[in-house]
Amino acid sequence: MPVSKRIHRRTYPLRTSNMALGGLVVSVSLAQQPSPSMALWAFVIVSALAWPHIAFFHANRKRDHFQAEYVNRVIDALILGCWIPIMQWSILPSLSIVAICAADRHYIGLKKRWLQSLLALLIGMIGAHWWVQPTLNWAASFWVQLSLLPLILMHSVYASWSSKRMIRTLAKQNLQLQVLGRIDPLTTVYSRDYWWQKARTALRNHRAAHEATSLLIIDIDHFKQINDFYGHIVGDSVLQAVGLNIRQCLRSHDAAGRYGGDEFTVLCKNAGVEVAYAVALRIRDQVARIRIREHPELRVSASIGVAAAEARFTSVKDWIEAADGALYKAKQAGRDQVIHSRDMHTSASATLPQAHAAVEQRTSTPAIPFISKKDDVNDLFSQTEMR
Numbered sequence: 001m002p003v004s005k006r007i008h009r010r011t012y013p014l015r016t017s018n019m020a021l022g023g024l025v026v027s028v029s030l031a032q033q034p035s036p037s038m039a040l041w042a043f044v045i046v047s048a049l050a051w052p053h054i055a056f057f058h059a060n061r062k063r064d065h066f067q068a069e070y071v072n073r074v075i076d077a078l079i080l081g082c083w084i085p086i087m088q089w090s091i092l093p094s095l096s097i098v099a100i101c102a103a104d105r106h107y108i109g110l111k112k113r114w115l116q117s118l119l120a121l122l123i124g125m126i127g128a129h130w131w132v133q134p135t136l137n138w139a140a141s142f143w144v145q146l147s148l149l150p151l152i153l154m155h156s157v158y159a160s161w162s163s164k165r166m167i168r169t170l171a172k173q174n175l176q177l178q179v180l181g182r183i184d185p186l187t188t189v190y191s192r193d194y195w196w197q198k199a200r201t202a203l204r205n206h207r208a209a210h211e212a213t214s215l216l217i218i219d220i221d222h223f224k225q226i227n228d229f230y231g232h233i234v235g236d237s238v239l240q241a242v243g244l245n246i247r248q249c250l251r252s253h254d255a256a257g258r259y260g261g262d263e264f265t266v267l268c269k270n271a272g273v274e275v276a277y278a279v280a281l282r283i284r285d286q287v288a289r290i291r292i293r294e295h296p297e298l299r300v301s302a303s304i305g306v307a308a309a310e311a312r313f314t315s316v317k318d319w320i321e322a323a324d325g326a327l328y329k330a331k332q333a334g335r336d337q338v339i340h341s342r343d344m345h346t347s348a349s350a351t352l353p354q355a356h357a358a359v360e361q362r363t364s365t366p367a368i369p370f371i372s373k374k375d376d377v378n379d380l381f382s383q384t385e386m387r
């Protein structure tokens with residue numbers, strides 16, 4: 001239930017106890033005065049014992065519970081104002097009751113309308129003074145002081161409980177924020193920053209323990225044109241689908257992130273060149289199978305650059321640059337390709353025989369062109385570019 005719906009429920013027990021214990025102090029003070037009127041007794045009893053329930057039902061019946069609670073709070077202040085002359089302007093109980101009630105309303109979260117409340121307090125004081133015509137008695141008797149103790153104790157317990165609850169809620173929200181900050185909301189892969197942290201750790205482990213780790217950079221081909229032709233909402237659906245498909249191709253200890261725009265990164269842990277290459281091919285094939293329900297003709301492909309961690313990489317940036325170079329080659333080679341950074345310098349068949357066999361097999365069959373039922377798509381995507 002949202003806070004606005006709960007506010008009167010949260011206020012109810014606090015108002016009930018505060019008014020009852022405050023009313024106790026006023027009653028003790030009244031009992032020590034010579035022949036107080038029945039009307040005064042009735043007012044104190046009704047305001048201390050009946051008002052909190054009336055306030056609750058009032059707020060409960062209203063659609064806007066927060067608004068109703070603000071009105072109730074102004075009436076609370078009016079009542080407290082009335083109690084002060086009834087206690088013969090005795091300073092200690094008057095200040096204590098007003099201060100405690102004002103502090104508690106902050107714990108509840110009702111901080112607005114303090115000016116109206118202050119005004120109501122003054123009106124209550126002036127009105128009740130005019131009605132009661134009290135004899136001034138600034139000092140509180142021993143019994144009045146004693147009767148204040150339950151209210152003060154109750155307030156201390158409530159304040160510490162409330163602070164504890166606030167700290168717990170904050171800790172929970174911080175955790176939720178932290179988790180949310182780690183995930184890219186659109187694609188559900190890791191956010192760039194969090195993925196970068198993971199890559200940094202992986203590179204450190206590689207340098208310290210020679211743990212084989214590889215990095216993939218995946219870029220959707222002609223994504224701008226998908227956006228331009230189908231619109232950004234469809235573009236978002238494609239990004240979502242690509243993110244999901246990448247995740248489905250990975251092992252639990254691999255990590256996929258969104259590098260930005262239509263670029264994704266993947267960290268393949270405990271994966272040498274062959275394994276990373278195979279993962280990249282799997283991702284490429286999986287991306288090619290993506291279909292968007294509203295646009296079944298839409299075909300998606302991705303180019304992927306692969307780079308294994310090397311001792312010469314002093315930072316994740318170096319590693320990314322190596323994979324980025326391979327990605328650039330893949331784009332240049334006609335897109336829908338997987339290229340390893342080593343392929344850029346040495347004989348590909350010598351370094352990645354199995355993986356290349358798979359690439360050969362795939363490239364020997366015609367790649368699925370980006371075909372739309374709409375004729376003008378052909379204008380947008382030249383066949384040479386799409387290969």
Ligand SMILES: Nc1nc2c(ncn2[C@@H]2O[C@H](COP(=O)(O)OP(=O)(O)OP(=O)(O)O)[C@@H](O)[C@H]2O)c(=O)[nH]1
Nearest residue numbers: 219220221222223224225227232233235236261262
């Ligand atoms: N729908 C959508 N588009 C985005 C988002 N982020 C970036 N883009 C768009 O993604 C496109 C990225 O295009 P580029 O990578 O520059 O080029 P491309 O068309 O993919 O071409 P190649 O990469 O060379 O195949 C730009 O048009 C961006 O506006 C996003 O969150 N949603």
